[in-house]
Amino acid sequence: MSTPRPDPGRAPSATLPLRDLVFAAVTFFLAAAAIPVLAGELAGHYYHPRLVALTHAVTLGWITLTIMGATYQLVPIVLERPIWSERAARWQFLVLAAGVTGTVGHLALGRRAGLLWVAGLVALGVALHLMNVGLSLRGLARWTFTARLLALGLAGLGLTAVFGLVLAADRVWKFLPGAFFPTLHAHFHLALLGWVMPVVLGIAARVYPMFMLAAEPAGWPGRVQLWGLTAGAPLVVSGLLALPGLVPVGALAVGAAACGHAFWVLEIARARRRPALDWGLRLVLWAPGFLLLATALGLTLAFDLAGGPRWALAYAVVSLGGWVSLTIAGMMFKIVPFLVWYRVFAPRAGREPVPTLTELTWPAAEGAAAWLLGGGILALAVAVLRGDATWIRASGGVVTLGALAFLASLARVLQHLAPCAARRRPVGIAAP
Amino acid sequence: MISGDTTLGGLLDAHPELIDVLATYHTHFKQLRNRLLRRVMAPRITVAQAARIAGVPAAELLAVIRRTVGDADAGPPEAGEPARALAAAPKPAALAALPVSMQVHVDVRDDIKKGVEPFARIMAAVKSLDAGQALSLRTPFEPVPLYDVLGKRGFAHWTLRRADDDWSVWFYRGEGGTAPEGAATAATAGAGRRSIDVRGLEPPQPMVLVLHELERLGVGERLEVIHDRRPIFLYPLLAERGFAHTTDEPQPGVVRIVIEKRGAA
Numbered sequence: 116m117s118t119p120r121p122d123p124g125r126a127p128s129a130t131l132p133l134r135d136l137v138f139a140a141v142t143f144f145l146a147a148a149a150i151p152v153l154a155g156e157l158a159g160h161y162y163h164p165r166l167v168a169l170t171h172a173v174t175l176g177w178i179t180l181t182i183m184g185a186t187y188q189l190v191p192i193v194l195e196r197p198i199w200s201e202r203a204a205r206w207q208f209l210v211l212a213a214g215v216t217g218t219v220g221h222l223a224l225g226r227r228a229g230l231l232w233v234a235g236l237v238a239l240g241v242a243l244h245l246m247n248v249g250l251s252l253r254g255l256a257r258w259t260f261t262a263r264l265l266a267l268g269l270a271g272l273g274l275t276a277v278f279g280l281v282l283a284a285d286r287v288w289k290f291l292p293g294a295f296f297p298t299l300h301a302h303f304h305l306a307l308l309g310w311v312m313p314v315v316l317g318i319a320a321r322v323y324p325m326f327m328l329a330a331e332p333a334g335w336p337g338r339v340q341l342w343g344l345t346a347g348a349p350l351v352v353s354g355l356l357a358l359p360g361l362v363p364v365g366a367l368a369v370g371a372a373a374c375g376h377a378f379w380v381l382e383i384a385r386a387r388r389r390p391a392l393d394w395g396l397r398l399v400l401w402a403p404g405f406l407l408l409a410t411a412l413g414l415t416l417a418f419d420l421a422g423g424p425r426w427a428l429a430y431a432v433v434s435l436g437g438w439v440s441l442t443i444a445g446m447m448f449k450i451v452p453f454l455v456w457y458r459v460f461a462p463r464a465g466r467e468p469v470p471t472l473t474e475l476t477w478p479a480a481e482g483a484a485a486w487l488l489g490g491g492i493l494a495l496a497v498a499v500l501r502g503d504a505t506w507i508r509a510s511g512g513v514v515t516l517g518a519l520a521f522l523a524s525l526a527r528v529l530q531h532l533a534p535c536a537a538r539r540r541p542v543g544i545a546a547p
Numbered sequence: 548m549i550s551g552d553t554t555l556g557g558l559l560d561a562h563p564e565l566i567d568v569l570a571t572y573h574t575h576f577k578q579l580r581n582r583l584l585r586r587v588m589a590p591r592i593t594v595a596q597a598a599r600i601a602g603v604p605a606a607e608l609l610a611v612i613r614r615t616v617g618d619a620d621a622g623p624p625e626a627g628e629p630a631r632a633l634a635a636a637p638k639p640a641a642l643a644a645l646p647v648s649m650q651v652h653v654d655v656r657d658d659i660k661k662g663v664e665p666f667a668r669i670m671a672a673v674k675s676l677d678a679g680q681a682l683s684l685r686t687p688f689e690p691v692p693l694y695d696v697l698g699k700r701g702f703a704h705w706t707l708r709r710a711d712d713d714w715s716v717w718f719y720r721g722e723g724g725t726a727p728e729g730a731a732t733a734a735t736a737g738a739g740r741r742s743i744d745v746r747g748l749e750p751p752q753p754m755v756l757v758l759h760e761l762e763r764l765g766v767g768e769r770l771e772v773i774h775d776r777r778p779i780f781l782y783p784l785l786a787e788r789g790f791a792h793t794t795d796e797p798q799p800g801v802v803r804i805v806i807e808k809r810g811a812a
Contacts (some may be wrong), residue, residue, distance in 0.1 A: 191779045325776075328747055388747060391663045455751060461751065464786070465758025468710045472751065473657050547614055 128187075128201050129458035133501045133529075134208050135184025136447060140217075140525050144174030148512030149496065149520035157511075158504040160301070161431070168223035173435055174306055175237065176213045179272075181243050182314050183211070185450060186265075190251055193261055193321040194330045199250035203243055211240030229285045236284035241276040245269055260337050264317025267345060271309025278302045293356070301355040303431075308348035308369055310426070311439055316340050316376045319399070319442075323380060326396060326449055327387035328523070334376035336382075343372025351417075366417035373410040377403040393473070394481035398445030401489055405437030408496075429500040437493040444488060444521055450530050452476050459531050475531055480524035487517030549613055551605050555579070556590030561615045571614065572601035572608065575688045581662040588666065591692040599691045642705050642719050645681050647744035647773055650717070654685040654752060671719070675695065681719035687712045688781060734766070744773040746801075754781050760792060761806060772804040 149169055156163045161170075187198055191403035199206060217233030248269060256260055282302055285291045291298060324331045351364025373429030380403045392400070410428040415421045452472045460469040549558065557567055559579065569576035576597070579580065581584045594612060653672045655665035665686075672682055672779040682702075693716070694704055702718040709715060743755035743760050757772050758781075764770055772778075777794055781804075785792050791809045796802055 141595060187698070192776070195777045195779065197779075227624075328749060391658050391661055403681075456751060461754065461758075461780070461784060463759075463782075464755045465762045468713065469755065471657060471660070473660055 129203055129454045131204055132184040132188040134453055135180045138212055138452060139177050139180040140522055142172055144518040144522045145513045146172040146177060148164045150514055152506045154511060157499055157507045158502045161428050164193050164225040165223050168219045172219045175487050178311055180441055182310045186248060189318055196251050196255060199247050202249045207240050207243035210236055214240050231283045231287060234280050238276045238280045244355060245273050250363050260320045261317040263341060264313040268310050268314035275306040275310050278305055297355045301352045305352045313344050315442055323383045327383055327384045327385040332379040336378045339375035342370045355390035363417045366414050370410045370414055373406050377407055394485045395445045395448030402438050402441040405433055409434035409438055425500050425502050425523055429496045432499055433497040448481055452523055455528050455531050475528050477479045477527040479525045484520035484524060487513055487520060491517050493530055504506045551595035551609060553594050554590050555592045559585060559589050564600045565615060568611060568615050572603060578659055583661060584664050596691040600688050609691045637762060639705055642717050645743045648743060649679055650681045651676060652683045656685055659687055681717050684716045686714045690716060691715050698748045739767060742771040742772055746773060746775040769807040770806055775804040777802055
C-alpha cells in the first residue's frame with residue numbers, strides 16, 4: 116500500500132519555539148520565587164490579588180506559553196503539517212508576552228482600569244495562535260488521537276480566553292449574573308480541563324513513545340481519554356456555572372480520562388526499548404502520579420467530601436505545580452536540547468563529528484531540578500492544605516531552588532547558541 | 548605473570564590505579580571507575596583486547612601495565628597483536644545481502660556515557676534476534692570483548708569506525724547460508740540503492756545516520772531510508788545539500804524516503 120503525500124518542504128524554525136519556551140521558563144522561576152514571598156497570602160484565602168496574579172503567571176506565562184511554543188515544534192512532527200505562518204507566530208509571541216506581563220502586573224497591583232486592555236492583548240495573542248494552528252491543521256489527512264485532542268484543546272483555549280475577557284470586563288462593569296466564586300472556578304477548570312489537559316494528553320501519546328522508543332499506545336484508554344475530556348470538561352464547567360449536579364458526573368468523566376492517560380504512560384514506560392531514563396523522561400513519568408493525586412483531590416471537592424480554600428489551593432498546587440509543571444519541565448529537557456542541536460549542529464552532521472544531545476545538557480542540574488521540584492511541590496501542597504505560612508515559605512524555597520536549577524540547566528543548553536548566532540543564518544527558515 | 552590474556556577484572560581489583568593508566572590511552576576506560584561497569588565489563592576484557600580498543604600494540608600496553616604494578620618477574624614484551632589497521636575491511640557478502648529490515652539496531656553510547664551497564668541490553672537484543680536477523684551495535688569504542696562472546700554463539704562481525712568515539716559493529720550469522728532467501732533478492736534489486744533503517748532510534752540519531760550515509764553516497768546511488776515518521780527536520784537539510792527526495796508509506800506506520808543527488812538520473 117502506498118499513500119504518497121506532499122512533503123512539507125520546510126522545517127519549523129528552531130528559534131520560534133525557543134522564544135516562547137525561554138519566556139515561559141523565566142516566568143516559571145519568577146512565579147516560584149514569589150511563593151516564599153506570598154507565603155502569608157497562600158496560608159489564607161486564595162482570592163487575593165497577588166495570588167490571582169501568581170496563578171495567571173503560572174497558567175498564562177508558564178503553561179500556556181510553553182504549550183504554544185512546543186506546538187510550533189510538535190505540530191510539524193507529530194501531525195506532519197507545516198506551521199501556516201511563522202511570522203504570525205512571532206507577532207503572536209510578542210503580543211501574548213506583553214499581554215501576560217500586563218495582566219499579571221495589573222492583577223498583582225489590583226488595578227482594574229487597564230486590566231481590560233491587557234486582557235485584550237492576551238485574547239489577541241490567543242486568537243493569533245488559534246488562527247495559525249487552525250490553518251496549519253487545515254487539510255489534515257488523518258484525524259488521529261493527538262489531532263483530535265489538539266483541536267479540542269484549541270477550542271478550550273478560545274473559550275477560556277473569551278471567558279477571561281468577560282471576567283476582566285465584569286471587574287469594571289459588574290454585569291455577570293450568579294455568584295462570583297463558581298464563575299471563577301469555572302474559568303479555572305475551563306483552562307485546565309478544556310485547554311491544558313487535552314493538549315498534554317494528545318501530545319504525550321505521540322511524543323512519549325518517540326523519546327522512550329516504545330510502540331505508540333492504542334486501544335480503549337485512548338477512547339476513555341478522548342470521550343472523558345470531551346464530555347467531562349463541559350459538564351464540570353456548566354455544572355459550576357449553572358447546574359451543580361453536573362459537576363460530580365463531569366469530574367468522574369475527567370477522572371476516567373486521567374486514569375486512561377496514566378495507564379498509557381505506564382504502558383509506554385513498560386514497553387520502552389530505551390532502558391536508561393534521563394531526567395526529562397523521569398519527570399514525565401513522575402507527573403502522572405501528581406495527576407492521579409489531583410484527580411483524587413478534584414473528586415473529593417466535586418463530591419463535597421471536603422471543601423474550602425485550603426483544599427482548593429492544594430488541588431491547584433498538585434494539578435498546576437505537580438502534574439502540568441513537571442510534565443512541561445520534563446518535555447523541555449527533551450525539546451530545548453533538540454532545538455539547539457538542530458540549529459547549531461545539524462548543518463555539520465554527517466560531515467564532522469557532532470555531539471549527542473546528552474553532551475549539550477547538564478544532567479546534575481536536571482537531576483537537582485527534578486528532585487527539588489518534585490519534592491518541593493509535594494511539600495507545598497501539604498503546607499497549603501495545613502495553611503501553615505512557615506511551611507509554605509520553606510517548601511516554596513525548595514521549589515524556587517528547583518526552578519533555579521531548571522533555569523540553569525536550560526541556560527547551559529542555550530549557551531551553545533551564542534557562537535552560532537554570530538556566525539550563521541537560521542537553519543529552520545529553509546527551502547520552500 | 549601478567550600476559551595479554553590476563554583479564555582487567557582481576558588486575559583492577561588488585562591495582563585500581565591502573566584505570567588512570569588505561570584512561571591515558573582511551574578516555575572511555577574512565578568508565579571503569581564506575582563500580583557497576585567495572586564489575587560487568589572488566590572481567591570480559593583482556594589486556595590484549597584493551598590494547599586493541601586503545602589502538603596500541605598489545606606489547607606496549609602490557610609493558611606499561613607491568614611497570615605500573617611493579618611486576619618484577621616480567622619477561623621481555625610479547626610480540627602480541629600489532630596495533631590494528633584502521634582501514635575498513637570490505638563489507639562481507641552475507642551482511643551486504645541482508646536488508647535493513649532484518650537488522651536490529653542497538654545504540655549504547657548514551658548508556659555508557661551515563662555509566663549504565665550496556666551488556667545486559669546487548670545480550671537481550673541478541674537473544675531476541677530471529678533467524679537471519681543481524682544486530683547493528685553502535686558504541687563509543689570498539690567492543691572487542693563482544694567479538695569473542697558472540698563469536699561463541701555463532702556470530703561473525705563486521706566493524707565500521709565512524710569516528711574515534713563512534714563505532715558500528717554488525718553481528719550476523721556467518722557465511723554458512725543462514726541469511727534469509729529474501730536477502731539475496733534484496734541485494735540484487737538494490738543495485739545502485741543503499742538502504743538504512745532508522746526506526747526505533749531516538750531523535751536526532753536518525754538524522755545523523757542519514758546525513759552520514761549521504762556524505763558517502765556514490766554517483767548515481769540512491770539512499771533508501773526506512774523511518775517511523777516523516778523526518779520534517781531533515782528535509783530542509785537535504786535541500787541545502789543538493790539532494791532530491793520522495794516520501795511514501797509502503798505500509799501503515801512505515802515511512803520510506805528515497806534520496807538522491809539533485810540532477811542525478
